[in-house]
Amino acid sequence: MIYFIIPIIVLTIVIAIAFLFRRKHLQEIGQLEQEKLQIQHKPIIEEMTKIKQLNMTGETEENFERWRNEWTEVMDIHMPKIDSLLFDVEDLVDRFRFGKATAAEKNIQEKIRFCEKKMNDILQELNELVGSEEKNRIEIEKLKEQHRAARKTILAHQHSFGMTVNPLEKELEAFNPKFEEYDELTTNGNYLLAREIVISLSAEGDRLFEIIHEIPTLLTELQNKIPASLRELRNGTKEMEGQSYYLQHLELPKRLNAIEDELGELLSKMAELQIESVQQHTSEINDRIDSFYDALEHEVTAKHYVDENYGRIATMLSEIITLTQETSNEATFVQQSYRLNEREAQIPQQSLKKLVAIDKRFEVLAVRIEEQVSANSSLKEELQQISEELEQIAEEQDNFINRMKNLRIDENNVRAKLEELARKLQNTDRVLHKGNIPGIPDEMEARLEEADEQIYIVSQSLQEVPLNMSLVDNYLENAEKVVADVSEKVEELLDNVMLIEWIIQYGNRYRASNPGMHARLLDAEESFRQFRYAKALEEAATAVEEVEPGAMKRIQELVKEHA
Template structure:
């Protein structure tokens, strides 16, 4: 009994698996059956019937026969074979021969895919053929309409096309054989070849119709508008030269002659229907002509500028020269009292030399204006350059003049600063002398002497004649830095002395109970008497912090409060 139950379970599992696999094969067979019907239902015959309405000759007849043969082969040969294979697949499935069923299903799929590709290809070619016939007919009719319209336009406006008429008429005539060829291809059923011809004629036609549209305006530019502009430029050049303008540097006559020669060549190119290249060059010529107008206008504006600003520049040059001479004289007077750096002292004379050179340049420019042999645009640039140099020299000597004026102010400020430093030195010494301390450390005395020496050197530099303010400022800066450091160190030392005294006083409460504290406080007091205030502070603070951490901060707060009350 113990073997029967497991055997039954195993058989049951095998049966369930077999039925699951059978169901999968059933689904696959149904899918293949559906795809077969889809192929059979493709509207091949209906579409082929439409083809019979076309001219059944040439390409159309050949394609029709090929499609019919393919369709017949699929329906009469491949479909029955697929049906037979489907039957075999079903039989293998029912007999649970799943391996063989799978092999047959794959063979069916291959046949179905092949048939589907063939039928789809036929439909695609049918669509292309039928569509080509309709598109050919519509598009060729449009081309013929455009051709007729172009011929009417040409006949109605012969004068606008000038010598290009014969070439245009010849090109129009060249379309007629292509129209005839299209009709012949259509009549003989060669719709696909006709399609290729339509596309070719369309491309050729569009290019021609664009040329037909552009030629009148292009000829108008070449024959009338551009020559008129050239004539206007020549007259403008002549009038300006009669009015004392120098224009030889523009070489307008030579360039305009070259343009006129090129216009003749461009006209020939238009007659030969070389429209695109010619149109591009015509646009370039129009830009060149516009440039000539701009250049002439530039000369007119430049003459106006030179006439308006020449005398102003001359006046400005004289004014700046006068001011610079005055600055030079003032510098010579100031240098009796103040010593200037060599490079700075040379500024007035250097500016005067440059002004003399500018005066020569201006005189030469004035001569060129009178001789009327120079372009005003060039004269304007030169005049602007002279004006800019004048302004630069004025600013340079003006800064120098301000520097001279500030020397006396700087001297007074230096003397005031020196008095302040002497007062600070006296105040610091007095503060140390009045302080209730055992004495002043040698280091502090040395610092005070150093500060006093720096002040003395700065004071002596202020007694020199001529006075060198650069040197004075240097000595004064050193004295100020040294004095401020001494004052800060003195205040810091007195604060430390006061703090040390407070700490020792505070620590006295622990002397009896903490012998170690007593010893360290004795060391601090000894260092204090020896004027080693920093050492005394360190020893006293260490002693108190050992027995009462945080006591130092508390004492510092008390000292600051006492200082604030004082």
């Protein structure tokens, strides 16, 4: 039976697959049929009738005939071929010849895409032609209106356009032949060619109407505003020179004459309608004129600064020289008692050298101010620089004076701290020797001696003449560390001694019952009598903790309660 069942199953599967493929191809054929019908039902002829509202001559008539022939070819030739191919591919699917059916479907799809492209091209060209006519009509009317308005403006305001009247009229006159050409092309149905005329006229119109709008303002700048500014600058220069301002470094007459020459050249360019170039150059001239005004204003501001600050800075210079000389003398006196480092010791003399050079510069500056042969801006710059240098020297002197004053304060502070350290060390030594301990370890005695030695070193350094405070500060810092350390160690030793006694007392309860515990406590007591307190503490604590874990924590709490 199995030999019959397996072939039947295989045959069933093959038939099922075949019918699945057949169904898929039939769906594809149905989709292609729908695409073909969409193209056929597109109202192309109705769309082409829109063109009949235009002048059916020239290129309009030619395009209409071409589109009609192309669409007729699609409907009468290509569509029947597609119908035939669809019938053939359906027959192939019915006969289960799927490979050939797939190739035929691809061929049909290409032909449908060809027809669809033809249809879209016709519609696009049609819409472009119809749209061109509407755009042309609207835009040409706007251009003609702007053209008429421009001519009226120039005619009514010729004085505002000056030498540009004739070239502007020629430019406007050049529009007329193009308007006529547009009308002729439109009448002959050549709307696309007419569109090119409109685009060209629009670009030219945008440029021309814009410069017609800008020319009056630009001419006003060149013929009135800039010349008025030049006259104002000349008069202002003469007036300031009459008030003893030195302005030769600005070379204003030469530069103003150069601008006047440029104005003539720019007016010539205006007659040639080189408006963009003239605008750019005019903007640059205005920037230069603004810079001239700024330069004159700067000289006025500089003179005001010089007049207000010359006397103040002269007084400052004199006072700082006197202060620096006094500081130098005081430094000589201070150095008899205190030692200054090399850099600090040279500050007064270096400042005096700088002040000598500044004083000479100030004398030259005074002559320049008196003779009035220098620009006030230059005088101001020099005066500001001198002022800044004097302020810097004054700050250095103040810092140096404070440093010298602080030397005496620092010395007194060191002496006070030294006395405090000595008292602290004495108190530490007294507490240690009065403590209830068997004796003092040699190490602790050595620490106390070292602390005492460091205090002595500080005391001796304070006896030196001249006194080196930097060295004294270093000795004091070391002494403070040593005293603090020994004080901490003494406190720790006393605490350990007390803790050892409590531990031994606590452990006595186990001695009778625990010989090992008794022996270890004897070792701890022996170390205690030999002043080896750290070892005694370790031995006693270990012995008690082994017998009773956690005992050390309870003992420490008891010690704190009875402290």
